[in-house]
Amino acid sequence: MISKLSLKTRNSLKGLLLVSPALFFFAVFVYRPLIHTAILSFHDWNMVSPTRLFVGWDNYLEMLENPALGKALQNSALYAVWLIGIIILLPILTTAGMTYVHNRVRKMFRVTLFSPTVVSLGIASVMWLWVFNPIGGLLGTIWEELGLAPLNWLSSPKTALVAIVIIVGWKAFGYNMLLLLAGLGGISGEVIDACKVDGADGFGLWLYVILPLLSPTIFFILISTLSMATEYVFTPIHVLTGGGPVNASTNIVFEIWRQAFRWFRVGYSSAIAIAVFLIFFVLMIFQMWLSEKVVSYDER
Amino acid sequence: MNSAGTSRVKAVDAIVDVTGTLILVFLFLFPFLWMVSMSFKDRIQTFQIPPLWFFQPTLENYRALFAREIFGTYFVNSVAVIVFSVLVSFVLAAPAAYALSRFDFKGKKDISFWILSVRMAPAIAVVIPYFFLGSFMGILDTRLILIIAYLSFNVPFATWMLKGFMDEIPTEVDEAALIDGSSRFQVFSRLIIPLTANGLAATSILCLIQSWNEFTFALFLTTTEARTLPTIVTQFLTFQGVVWGEMSAAATITVLPAVVFAILVRKHLITGLSFGAVKE
Numbered sequence: 001m002i003s004k005l006s007l008k009t010r011n012s013l014k015g016l017l018l019v020s021p022a023l024f025f026f027a028v029f030v031y032r033p034l035i036h037t038a039i040l041s042f043h044d045w046n047m048v049s050p051t052r053l054f055v056g057w058d059n060y061l062e063m064l065e066n067p068a069l070g071k072a073l074q075n076s077a078l079y080a081v082w083l084i085g086i087i088i089l090l091p092i093l094t095t096a097g098m099t100y101v102h103n104r105v106r107k108m109f110r111v112t113l114f115s116p117t118v119v120s121l122g123i124a125s126v127m128w129l130w131v132f133n134p135i136g137g138l139l140g141t142i143w144e145e146l147g148l149a150p151l152n153w154l155s156s157p158k159t160a161l162v163a164i165v166i167i168v169g170w171k172a173f174g175y176n177m178l179l180l181l182a183g184l185g186g187i188s189g190e191v192i193d194a195c196k197v198d199g200a201d202g203f204g205l206w207l208y209v210i211l212p213l214l215s216p217t218i219f220f221i222l223i224s225t226l227s228m229a230t231e232y233v234f235t236p237i238h239v240l241t242g243g244g245p246v247n248a249s250t251n252i253v254f255e256i257w258r259q260a261f262r263w264f265r266v267g268y269s270s271a272i273a274i275a276v277f278l279i280f281f282v283l284m285i286f287q288m289w290l291s292e293k294v295v296s297y298d299e300r
Numbered sequence: 301m302n303s304a305g306t307s308r309v310k311a312v313d314a315i316v317d318v319t320g321t322l323i324l325v326f327l328f329l330f331p332f333l334w335m336v337s338m339s340f341k342d343r344i345q346t347f348q349i350p351p352l353w354f355f356q357p358t359l360e361n362y363r364a365l366f367a368r369e370i371f372g373t374y375f376v377n378s379v380a381v382i383v384f385s386v387l388v389s390f391v392l393a394a395p396a397a398y399a400l401s402r403f404d405f406k407g408k409k410d411i412s413f414w415i416l417s418v419r420m421a422p423a424i425a426v427v428i429p430y431f432f433l434g435s436f437m438g439i440l441d442t443r444l445i446l447i448i449a450y451l452s453f454n455v456p457f458a459t460w461m462l463k464g465f466m467d468e469i470p471t472e473v474d475e476a477a478l479i480d481g482s483s484r485f486q487v488f489s490r491l492i493i494p495l496t497a498n499g500l501a502a503t504s505i506l507c508l509i510q511s512w513n514e515f516t517f518a519l520f521l522t523t524t525e526a527r528t529l530p531t532i533v534t535q536f537l538t539f540q541g542v543v544w545g546e547m548s549a550a551a552t553i554t555v556l557p558a559v560v561f562a563i564l565v566r567k568h569l570i571t572g573l574s575f576g577a578v579k580e
Binding site: 008011012013014015016017018019021022023025026029030032033034036037040101102105108109112113114115116117118119120121122123124126127128129130131133135138170173174178231234235238239253256257260261266269270273276281284288 | 314
């Protein structure tokens with residue numbers, strides 16, 4: 001029976017057959033749960049009650065009105081801005097600087113700056129707890145030595161968010177920088193040399209030649225940094241600040257967790273989760289579209 | 301004269317390089333150094349001001365940690381969950397990667413996109429349905445639910461990595477073997493798998509690192525029985541205060557394998573961590 005089909009059809013059937021176990025797994029354990037979340041987002045349910053009340057778009061409408069969520073959204077934007085500065089702009093500058101240092105020094109840099117990347121976020125959070133600890137902690141001690149009023153970084157509304165940013169920044173800095181260095185290595189030396197012959201100097205060379213050529217890498221790290229700003233920060237928030245003090249360090253993903261597991265508002269929490277998922281889905285499509293465009297521009 | 305001036309500039313450059321490097325290296329490695337040193341300190345040494353750099357190390361924290369029953373349980377859980385999830389993810393990912401690398405079929409582009417998109421879904425968006433899935437099937441707080449959860453990021457990752465490694469093998473290799481009378485399955489199992497052995501090893505170690513470090517799923521889907529090692533540090537953040545010594549010992553032991561694994565795959569780290577977006 002199968003032998004009657006054309007070679008092309010047979011090949012495509014074989015291909016589909018080989019991907020089907022993986023696709024089956026995704027269907028059952030990723031898409032089905034996601035659809036489940038989407039369905040829950042239209043209901044009011046407290047996790048234990050046998051009945052769920054269908055409420056239509058109410059959960060989504062509440063998202064627009066709830067002030068706590070507004071704070072979480074505002075903080076998510078703040079996290080994003082801070083992290084774009086610390087783990088995108090700063091690594092670009094460091095990468096530029098690194099082209100001037102000795103090869104051996106550069107290697108040492110790479111290993112050092114990259115090492116936090118392989119540490120679990122939960123562990124990274126407690127590693128930094130001591131630095132921020134008001135009693136005997138590093139920053140606290142320096143603060144006191146300088147004669148400043150004692151400051152508890154993690155429980156002061158002004159600094160809690162910054163403290164979380166520092167932890168995530170420390171962990172992700174090297175990762176972004178390594179990607180930038182790899183992207184830089186991919187730019188052909190001939191192009192750079194040609195520009196130098198044409199009179200491009202350090203700054204101009206970077207601004208008009210290297211950065212545009214690096215843009216696929218920069219887009220990639222921009223998207224992953226945005227996802228870090230929403231998701232990565234969750235673990236240190238959960239372990240160290242609990243979103244506080246007074247919601248000062250909460251973010252959108254922490255709010256998803258808090259609504260479901262602390263206040264048992266499963267429907268509302270699911271609605272936020274779906275909204276976040278959709279935002280990232282759109283961003284991902286945008287990134288793929290953009291990188292395809294830039295690649296073709298590069299090859300032309 | 302001129303060359304003397306150049307060499308002086310070079311010397312100044314070198315000094316700036318070295319001091320700058322040392323400061324940066326110190327800043328980045330400081331939390332590590334402090335964690336390790338704290339794990340060898342007793343209670344009094346921990347809070348000494350100014351902080352102690354040289355002291356009589358004690359193994360008391362490690363002894364206390366190993367004496368805890370949960371340490372053994374969590375460690376075994378971590379190993380079991382990771383081994384199973386990595387093995388199963390390869391059974392699912394290797395054929396899929398081969399298909400995406402070698403076959404042309406309808407909707408191939410869409411399928412690759414959907415596999416990648418799974419990876420992009422924020423963990424927290426699926427952790428809530430996983431929680432219900434677990435409670436519905438009665439497998440909450442078991443290793444099984446964690447294995448399933450870890451598969452959700454290991455399978456797409458392994459598929460993409462392996463596809464990249466398989467793309468590097470010329471299709472002529474397959475065609476020659478097929479002409480010689482091998483079946484597709486033989487080509488896959490006797491040629492492609494051995495030829496991508498390095499890639500398989502690198503991918504599996506990257507999966508190991510990610511699963512070993514995973515924190516969110518482990519925290520929400522388990523309570524006591526199936527907890528994994530990274531979550532153990534939260535046990536030392538008590539209402540009475542932080543148990544610094546033991547917590548540092550636990551953190552040091554959790555970080556160690558990840559560092560060793562990372563050193564093993566350092567060549568493939570960039571490709572792996574950028575999900576194939578950047579090749580080195």
